[in-house]
Amino acid sequence: EDQVTQSPEALRLQEGESSSLNCSYTVSGLRGLFWYRQDPGKGPEFLFTLYSAGEEKEKERLKATLTKKESFLHITAPKPEDSATYLCAATVYGNNRLAFGKGNQVVVIP
Amino acid sequence: EPEVTQTPSHQVTQMGQEVILRCVPISNHLYFYWYRQILGQKVEFLVSFYNNEISEKSEIFDDQFSVERPDGSNFTLKIRSTKLEDSAMYFCASSDEASNEQFFGPGTRLTVL
Numbered sequence: 030e031d032q033v034t035q036s037p038e039a040l041r042l043q044e045g046e047s048s049s050l051n052c053s054y055t056v057s058g059l060r061g062l063f064w065y066r067q068d069p070g071k072g073p074e075f076l077f078t079l080y081s082a083g084e085e086k087e088k089e090r091l092k093a094t095l096t097k098k099e100s101f102l103h104i105t106a107p108k109p110e111d112s113a114t115y116l117c118a119a120t121v122y123g124n125n126r127l128a129f130g131k132g133n134q135v136v137v138i139p
Numbered sequence: 140e141p142e143v144t145q146t147p148s149h150q151v152t153q154m155g156q157e158v159i160l161r162c163v164p165i166s167n168h169l170y171f172y173w174y175r176q177i178l179g180q181k182v183e184f185l186v187s188f189y190n191n192e193i194s195e196k197s198e199i200f201d202d203q204f205s206v207e208r209p210d211g212s213n214f215t216l217k218i219r220s221t222k223l224e225d226s227a228m229y230f231c232a233s234s235d236e237a238s239n240e241q242f243f244g245p246g247t248r249l250t251v252l
Contacts, residue, residue, distance in 0.1 A: 060238055072143075072230050072243035073182065116182065124195050125170060125237045126184040 032056070033119050035130035042137050045106050050133040052117030053099040062100050063127060064093050065116040073116055076102075107137045141165040143244035145231050151250045152221055160216045160247045162231030171214045172232040172241060173206065175199070182230065188214065189237070221251045 032055045042048055054062065061080050065073035077086040079095035086093045090111060092103045102115055114134045118127040144163045152158050164171050173185040186196045188206055205217045214233075218225055228248050232241040 063240060065243075070228075070246075070248075072245045075240045075242055078240050118182075120238070125172070125187050125234075126195060126197070127172075127174070127182070127241060128184070129182040131181045 033117055033128050033130040035115075035117050035133050037133065038131065039134040040136070042104070042107050042135065044108060044137055044139050047103070047105045047107070050102040050104070050115055050117075050135070051099060052102070052130055054117075054119050055098075056119050056121050056128070058122040060120045060122050062095055063118045063120070064091075064100070064102055065118065067114045067116055067132065069114075076115075102133075104135070107135070109137045109139050111135065112137045141167075143231055143233055143242055145229075145244040145247050147247060148245065149248045149250070151252065154223055154251055155220050158218050158221055158249065160218075160229050160231075160249070162214045162216075162244055163212050164214055164231065164233030165235075165242060166212070168233035168235050168242075170194075170234045170237055170241075171206075171208070172234075173216045174230045174232060174243075175227040176230065176246075177227045185216075218249075221249075223251050225249060226251045 034053050036051045064076040067073045077093040082097045090105045094101045114132040116132045118129045146161045171188040176182045184197050186200045187194045203219045207215050228246040230246045231244045234241045
């Protein structure tokens with residue numbers, strides 16, 4: 030069964046304290062690896078898509094990377110407004126469904 | 140910036156009643172999806188829709204569920220006879236290509252009493 034696992038489940042950071050979130054996937058035929066941000070009571074907000082091992086994407090304080098088994102979301106010098114749950118999801122060849130992990134809940138303390 | 144919209148934001152219903160959740164996908168998108176998220180759990184795929192037909196559905200999407208694109212802009216999810224366990228946030232999403240990123244709406248919180 031295709032699986033997406035995220036760790037740690039929850040993370041508290043001091044403002045400015047950089048860290049990384051992990052998403053490991055066991056899927057057959059990865060087509061794309063997606064990162065979303067979700068605020069409480071809101072819909073997932075698209076951040077990045079990665080398609081091949083070695084690929085990296087950046088946006089402000091966030092950088093996503095992909096290997097053959099996992100993806101990392103690096104948060105550099107986070108600010109309180111980066112507090113959210115970060116969701117990782119995968120699609121495989123043959124279908125379009127996003128298979129989500131449970132998320133990394135990040136709290137950045139001023 | 141184009142966005143997916145959903146109505147209502149919150150729907151309360153009695154067990155056994157029918158509900159229709161509405162979505163307006165991004166206008167030039169061709170692929171439409173419904174997902175749900177039970178409180179505290181992961182986002183789960185329900186169904187994908189393309190070219191006026193279901194292209195894929197999950198085990199959750201049983202005979203109680205149906206989807207429709209009644210006109211050129213709306214995309215609906217109907218639950219025929221709601222159960223307590225249908226209480227969840229329901230998200231609509233759309234994408235321009237099958238392999239591209241899916242953009243999500245703000246969700247409808249469904250509460251079944």
